[in-house]
Amino acid sequence: MALLSATADLPSCLMSPTIRRLPNGLTVIAEQMPLEVVNLSLWLRVGSAVESDAINGMAHFLEHMIFKGTQQLQCGEFERRVEDRGAFTNAATSQDYTKYYVTTAPQDFAALAPLQIQMVMAPRLSDHDFERERPVILEEIRRADDNPRRRTYARTMELVFDRLPYRRPVLGPTAVVEGLTAQQMREFHATWYQPQNMTAVAVGNLPVETLIATVAEGFEQAMAQRHAAAATASIERFKPLLPGELEPAFAAVRRADHADPVLTQARLVMTWRVPGVTQLANTYGLDVLASILGRGLTSRLVRDLREDRKLVTGISCSNMTLAHQGVFMVSAQLPAEHLEPVEAAIAQHIHTVRQQPVSQAELQRVKTQVANRFIFANETPSDRAGLYGYYHTLTGSIADGLNYPAYIQQLGVEDVLKAAQTYLSGDAYGVMALRPAV
Numbered sequence: 001m002a003l004l005s006a007t008a009d010l011p012s013c014l015m016s017p018t019i020r021r022l023p024n025g026l027t028v029i030a031e032q033m034p035l036e037v038v039n040l041s042l043w044l045r046v047g048s049a050v051e052s053d054a055i056n057g058m059a060h061f062l063e064h065m066i067f068k069g070t071q072q073l074q075c076g077e078f079e080r081r082v083e084d085r086g087a088f089t090n091a092a093t094s095q096d097y098t099k100y101y102v103t104t105a106p107q108d109f110a111a112l113a114p115l116q117i118q119m120v121m122a123p124r125l126s127d128h129d130f131e132r133e134r135p136v137i138l139e140e141i142r143r144a145d146d147n148p149r150r151r152t153y154a155r156t157m158e159l160v161f162d163r164l165p166y167r168r169p170v171l172g173p174t175a176v177v178e179g180l181t182a183q184q185m186r187e188f189h190a191t192w193y194q195p196q197n198m199t200a201v202a203v204g205n206l207p208v209e210t211l212i213a214t215v216a217e218g219f220e221q222a223m224a225q226r227h228a229a230a231a232t233a234s235i236e237r238f239k240p241l242l243p244g245e246l247e248p249a250f251a252a253v254r255r256a257d258h259a260d261p262v263l264t265q266a267r268l269v270m271t272w273r274v275p276g277v278t279q280l281a282n283t284y285g286l287d288v289l290a291s292i293l294g295r296g297l298t299s300r301l302v303r304d305l306r307e308d309r310k311l312v313t314g315i316s317c318s319n320m321t322l323a324h325q326g327v328f329m330v331s332a333q334l335p336a337e338h339l340e341p342v343e344a345a346i347a348q349h350i351h352t353v354r355q356q357p358v359s360q361a362e363l364q365r366v367k368t369q370v371a372n373r374f375i376f377a378n379e380t381p382s383d384r385a386g387l388y389g390y391y392h393t394l395t396g397s398i399a400d401g402l403n404y405p406a407y408i409q410q411l412g413v414e415d416v417l418k419a420a421q422t423y424l425s426g427d428a429y430g431v432m433a434l435r436p437a438v
Contacts, residue, residue, distance in 0.1 A: 015378070015402060017388055018208045022216055024223065025196025029388045029398065030211040031203045038109045038204025039381040040215070041101040042120050043389040046192040048170040049095045049323065057172015058180060058188050060093040061137050065185065066100065067091075068129040070122050071225065075129065078115050087112055095166055096277075096323040097393050103382055106205045113202070114218035121193060121222035130182035138178070141171045148262050152331075152434055156269045159256045159430045160327050161247055195219055201389045203381040246325055247273050250428040261437040265313065266336040270346055271430040272328040274423045276321055277394045283321050284407050285419025286328055290319040291366040292358055292416075293349060294330060298365070300349055301330065311338045311345070323394055328424065336435045343431060351426035357413040370408045 017031040047059050069075040082089045087104035102116045144150045154169055161167035171177075200219075202211035250273065260267075275282040294301040294317025305312045312334040320327045330346050378384055391401035400407075 020212055026219055027199045028212050028215050029201045030208045031384060032208055033203055033381050034205055035381060036205055037103060037381055038106050038206055039101060039103045039385045040113045040116060041099055041201045041385040041389045043199040043393040044098045045197055045393050046098055047094045047096045048168060049165045055184060056168050057177045059098055060171050062185055062189060063091050063093045063098055064133050065125055066119055066123050069124050070118050071124060078119055082112060093170055095170060109206060110214055113214050114221060117218035118222045122225040125186050127182045138174060141174050144171055152267050155258060156432050159432050160271050164247060164325060166322055199389050199392045201385040203384045249273050250430055252428050254430045256432045258434050259437040260434045263434060263436040265333050266339055267434040268332045268339055268342055269432045270330045272424050274326045274328045276325040277323045280400055284411060285416050286319040288366050288411060288416050289353060289420055290317045292362050293317040305342060305345055311342050339433055347426040350424050353420045357417045363413055367409055371405045374405045
């Protein structure tokens with residue numbers, strides 16, 4: 001059955017996934033864990049970033065339509081069977097991927113896994129179902145537009161990216177979604193929903209060969225049920241963009257200022273363009289900096305601006321690593337009159353980490369946090385399936401995910417200083433302020 005079978009190079013004997021590529025091109029990752037549950041996750045390297053402006057929102061719309069049934073399963077039948085067994089199913093669409101998953105008891109896996117695969121690979125996608133679901137999507141867009149947190153994120157991404165598709169909403173704009181057609185969706189599905197462009201991850205308390213065989217048979221059955229000839233060309237994984245295609249670092253301070261009638265406190269978001277998944281080795285120092293600056297009570301920004309000076313009610317820092325390019329982000333919630341002094345204080349903290357190496361104590365604290373978070377975040381089959389699926393979908397390998405703690409442990413103070421000096425600036429950044437409307 002298999003063209004390739006291997007056990008991953010592991011940082012720990014606690015994780016032992018088997019990776020197998022089937023003749024149809026599907027990659028299956030399977031692992032037995034001694035917990036009475038099994039998670040099957042189907043990952044596709046397709047999200048809003050692959051869409052043209054003319055069909056922005058299609059990947060998310062399709063995610064909804066997958067649950068409208070197949071020629072063999074009526075709408076709602078899959079969810080009913082899942083609920084009857086006390087199982088759980090859901091899905092998610094991002095800029096860079098779409099995933100579908102079901103979590104079930106081991107004895108129910110053979111019954112439910114093929115049904116989930118059938119739903120994903122051979123959906124009905126009828127005109128009638130499409131038109132019935134469109135108002136649901138439009139309402140979700142409206143609710144997102146009404147959500148202050150979602151609005152803040154959307155405006156931030158529009159500020160950060162001029163050209164890359166990350167500036168667009170995953171849900172798509174209302175005007176575009178109103179014009180999408182069911183035929184466009186069928187073509188989108190036929191192009192992207194191919195075994196060779198997917199990763200199926202099965203983790204739980206069944207033998208590895210049983211997990212793999214169940215998934216393989218499910219795909220064979222589902223592909224036989226597809227009602228139209230599908231595209232066969234493999235969609236290549238993410239490649240690094242040419243230097244001119246990436247967005248350059250900000251050359252000066254770029255500002256966006258908005259009034260928001262819903263807010264009672266202001267929001268401040270400062271951003272820097274940084275490497276993405278295609279340059280993973282350059283992201284680790286930034287991950288450490290994000291923790292040092294704004295993760296936890298002892299981080300610099302939290303201690304200074306919230307605990308000591310009480311200029312903000314909340315502040316955090318993150319290094320968001322998207323496929324092509326990332327965003328280093330400091331976000332604060334604060335009284336509007338504190339916007340200017342807080343921006344100046346954050347910029348000064350950035351100057352400091354560029355000029356002075358972090359202390360060994362700070363670095364060791366972050367290394368310990370990273371190692372423990374990795375262990376705590378991978379204790380369940382669903383956690384493991386997420387780790388394996390994410391990294392294999394975006395990089396073609398799970399090694400970077402498994403070895404992430406080791407990469408962080410290898411960093412020294414000079415590596416962190418170099419990351420700050422290379423990618424962060426206290427004089428050039430994007431800054432988005434949302435003020436309560438008067």
